[in-house]
Amino acid sequence: MRRxxxxxxxxxxxxxxxxxxxxxxxxxxxxxxxxxQDPYALETACISVITFNTEAQQxxxxxxxxxxxxxxxxxxxxxxxxxALKLLAEKIGQEVVKTTPEKRGxxxxxxxxxxxxxxxxxxxxxxxxxxxxxxxxxxxxxAGNDARIDVLKQIxxxxxxxxxxxxxxxxxxxxxxxxxxxxTSKKVDLSKKDxxxxxxxxxxxxxVNIVT
Numbered sequence: 001m002r003r004x005x006x007x008x009x010x011x012x013x014x015x016x017x018x019x020x021x022x023x024x025x026x027x028x029x030x031x032x033x034x035x036x037q038d039p040y041a042l043e044t045a046c047i048s049v050i051t052f053n054t055e056a057q058q059x060x061x062x063x064x065x066x067x068x069x070x071x072x073x074x075x076x077x078x079x080x081x082x083x084a085l086k087l088l089a090e091k092i093g094q095e096v097v098k099t100t101p102e103k104r105g106x107x108x109x110x111x112x113x114x115x116x117x118x119x120x121x122x123x124x125x126x127x128x129x130x131x132x133x134x135x136x137x138x139x140x141x142x143a144g145n146d147a148r149i150d151v152l153k154q155i156x157x158x159x160x161x162x163x164x165x166x167x168x169x170x171x172x173x174x175x176x177x178x179x180x181x182x183x184t185s186k187k188v189d190l191s192k193k194d195x196x197x198x199x200x201x202x203x204x205x206x207x208v209n210i211v212t
Contacts, residue, residue: 003106004044004188005062005096006181009084010073011115011143012051017075020116020143020165027174028070034178035065040185042066044107048091052084053077062095081119085126085155089133108136108194110184112177116143116165119151127155136196139180141173142211149211158198159211172207 008031010024028049035041047068049060054077060068092109099105140152143165152159162169180201187195195201204210 002044002104002188003046003062003064003097004041004181004185005092005106005109006045006047007050007062007088007092007109007111008047008177009050009052009088009111009113011053011079011081011117012073012075012077013053013079013117014076015079015117015146016165019167020170021073021075023165023167023170024114024174025070025073026167027170027177030171031174031178031181032065032068032070034175035181038182038185040189041182044185044189045181048095049073050084050088050091052080052087054080056080056083056087058087058091061091078120079115079117080121081115081151082121082123082126084113085123085130089126089129092133092135107184107188108134108196110136110181110195111138112141113138113152113155114141114143114173115147115152117146118148123151130155136184136194137198137201139177139198139201141208143170143173153211160204160208161211162208169207172205176202176204176208 048062097105138156142161
């Protein structure tokens with residue numbers, strides 16, 4: 001079975017402490033419970049969670065929807081976005097099955113990167129590693145006013161912003177992720193094509209602004 005890998009790359013630095021990190025935890029739970037009710041997602045989608053603060057770590061390897069357990073995450077430290085991009089590239093390389101002449105591999109991964117601040121490490125070298133890897137659509141989310149949109153635009157053409165990193169805005173972002181994964185699962189199942197453009201995803205809610 002060809003899988004649709006979904007990578008959530010989440011900023012868990014100290015500035016996310018309190019309401020934002022609680023909202024992110026609830027958002028991941030909402031994502032899992034929503035996708036469990038979708039027959040297409042159940043069949044194809046797998047989720048991995050990578051967090052980054054002073055270090056980047058994969059706290060959930062690529063896991064199918066049925067066995068996925070929302071991880072407990074805490075906010076602390078600084079914003080090592082470069083380390084997260086490097087780790088993301090590494091994990092995609094290890095976990096996503098490549099197509100060979102004998103066998104169709106997995107679909108190109110859907111990636112959602114969410115951050116509320118400026119990177120504190122060499123993000124360019126991490127991005128260089130990520131660019132070597134074949135991915136589907138990458139969505140970068142700037143949560144609140146301190147996120148560096150200029151940096152995110154170099155990582156992806158698709159950048160969205162939440163005016164505030166409050167519970168409601170973060171919840172809406174995760175609802176949109178759920179809808180995007182559901183839509184993509186169905187598309188790959190029916191059209192047998194990778195999803196690689198924003199217009200192939202459902203439109204985001206008003207709380208999630210597309211940065212042009």
